Every structure is written in C-alpha cells, then in structure tokens.
Amino acid sequence: xxxxxxxxxRTGLDLLWERTQDPAEHCRWDLRFTEIRPLxxxxxxxxxxRYATRVAPFVRITGTGVNxxxxxxxxxxxxxxxxxxxxxxxxxxxEGRGYWRYVPASGGVxxxxxYDYRPRRGRAGRAADRLVFRPxxxxxxxxxxxxxxxxxxxxxxxxxxxRRALAEAAVRAAVAAAALAAAPPPAAxxxxxxxxxxxxxxxxxxxxxxLRRPPERTAPAPPALLGRLESAAEGPPQSSAAHR
Numbered sequence: 001x002x003x004x005x006x007x008x009x010r011t012g013l014d015l016l017w018e019r020t021q022d023p024a025e026h027c028r029w030d031l032r033f034t035e036i037r038p039l040x041x042x043x044x045x046x047x048x049x050r051y052a053t054r055v056a057p058f059v060r061i062t063g064t065g066v067n068x069x070x071x072x073x074x075x076x077x078x079x080x081x082x083x084x085x086x087x088x089x090x091x092x093x094x095e096g097r098g099y100w101r102y103v104p105a106s107g108g109v110x111x112x113x114x115y116d117y118r119p120r121r122g123r124a125g126r127a128a129d130r131l132v133f134r135p136x137x138x139x140x141x142x143x144x145x146x147x148x149x150x151x152x153x154x155x156x157x158x159x160x161x162x163r164r165a166l167a168e169a170a171v172r173a174a175v176a177a178a179a180l181a182a183a184p185p186p187a188a189x190x191x192x193x194x195x196x197x198x199x200x201x202x203x204x205x206x207x208x209x210x211l212r213r214p215p216e217r218t219a220p221a222p223p224a225l226l227g228r229l230e231s232a233a234e235g236p237p238q239s240s241a242a243h244r
Contacts, residue, residue: 002116003138007145007210009154010108015101018110019148021069023049026082029148029158034060046229051084061088068229078102081226084117091131094120099223111148112211113141114222142207156203164204167202172196187229 009016018132019025023036026172039048046066055063063086070079078100085095150156156164163230172195179191200206 001133002140002225003199004082004112004114004212004214005138005139005141005145006110006112006214007142007149007209008105009149009152011164011205013104013109016111016148017071019152020100021080029151029161031147032137039064055090061086062134063093066198066229068225070223070225076104077180078222079225081223081229083229084134092119092121092125092129093117097226099226101223111145118137138212138244139207142210142212143205146207146209147205150203152193152203153205161203161205164201168201168204 012108021027023038028166029035033051035048035050036053037053039050041047046068048064048066050062050064052063055061063084065082065084067080067082069081073079079099080100081097083097084096086093094117096115096117099115101110101112103110103112114163119125119133121128147158147161150161151158176192176195179188183191199208
C-alpha cells in the first residue's frame with residue numbers, strides 16, 4: 001500500500017467501528033468525502049456504495065466502490081477493505097484499494113489504514129500525483145484521523161473541530177500578516193515561523209499527531225480480506241460522473 005496513516009485513539013472498539021463503518025458518520029469526520037451512500041447489494045456479493053467529494057460550490061467528483069468488513073476475528077482485531085473507482089473527468093484517481101485495521105492496544109485502539117491508487121492522465125498525472133496530490137491525500141487522511149480521535153476521546157464533534165481549525169488558521173494568518181506589515185524583517189520572520197511551526201491547540205485536529213510510516217521496519221501486509229474482496233467483485237466497480 002502506498003499511503004499509511006495510524007492514530008492511537010483512546011476509545012472503545014465498538015464506538016470506533018460505528019463511527020467509521022456507518023456512511024453518515026464517516027462523512028462527518030473524513031475530509032476526503034462529502035457523501036457516501038450505500039447501493040443495492042447483490043445476493044452473496046460485497047456491499048457497494050457511491051461516494052462524492054465537493055470541490056467547488058456546484059461541482060462534485062463522484063465514484064463507486066465495494067467494501068467488506070470483519071467485525072469478529074480470532075485475534076480480537078477488526079478489519080475492513082474496499083475497492084473504489086471514479087470516471088469523473090476531474091478526478092485525479094482512476095481506481096484504488098485500501099483497508100482499515102482496528103487493533104486493541106493499551107488504553108484504546110490502534111486505528112490504521114493502508115491504501116493506494118492508480119492516477120489517471122498518464123505520465124503527467126503520475127508526476128502531479130507524486131508532487132502534489134499524494135502528499136495532500138496523506139495529509140487529509142491524517143488530519144481526518146485526528147479529528148476522529150478528538151470526537152471519540154473528548155466529545156468534540158467533527159463540525160466543531162473544523163470550526164476550531166479554521167479559526168486557529170485565521171488567527172495565525174492574521175498574526176503573520178500583522179508582523180509582516182509592522183515589525184522589522186528579523187522579527188517578522190520569527191513571528192511567521194512561529195505561526196507556521198507552533199503545534200496546534202490540543203482541541204484542534206492536526207495531521208502531525210498521526211504516524212505516517214509503520215512503526216515496524218516493514219509495512220504490514222494488506223489483509224486477506226482485501227484479496228477476497230477483489231476476487232468476489234466482477235472487475236473494477238463501475239463509476240459515474242456528476243456535476244451539481
């Protein structure tokens with residue numbers, strides 16, 4: 001898997017499972033999605049869903065996917081896996097796959113993800129993905145995981161966490177702008193550096209609080225569920241494009 005994110009969340013396994021597996025709850029904390037809607041499930045097949053991400057007031061990037069979960073495993077962990085694809089002309093992602101693991105740990109749960117995808121638009125798309133989009137996706141995933149952590153640990157709703165993040169960013173920008181306008185260059189540089197580098201407040205989500213590499217020297221192997229999910233699906237999931 002190309003991207004890896006991990007957060008230690010001091011909460012119960014059942015609550016974390018609910019807030020990540022329920023599509024309506026998932027959309028509340030995950031920056032990568034504006035909407036996730038279940039689709040009719042074929043008999044004996046994996047669950048299917050349609051997702052959307054709003055990138056402008058009247059434009060949404062849409063796609064579809066298949067997913068499956070293992071809530072009861074012999075080792076006490078839980079796992080879910082998914083495959084997804086988008087044919088939307090604005091989507092930088094053609095198709096991808098990934099998984100979530102829920103690992104009971106001291107005082108909480110290690111919640112981690114590994115996922116990868118195929119960029120579209122050939123060599124130019126791969127270059128743009130490597131330089132811009134993939135780092136942005138990694139940051140958005142980590143920031144979202146920390147927003148989920150604050151919700152589970154401290155009861156700070158995802159909506160409130162977003163407002164706090166925007167307010168803090170606005171204050172930092174205002175302080176930096178005031179320093180640039182009124183302070184001598186050395187002092188202005190110091191203030192701008194502090195505004196950029198000081199850790200966010202404890203109640204504000206921060207991507208830096210999540211692991212971005214596996215703690216072990218080698219990345220964990222994708223769960224067997226992911227392979228079974230790919231075998232169960234008949235080709236990549238069909239996707240659709242929509243502008244609203």
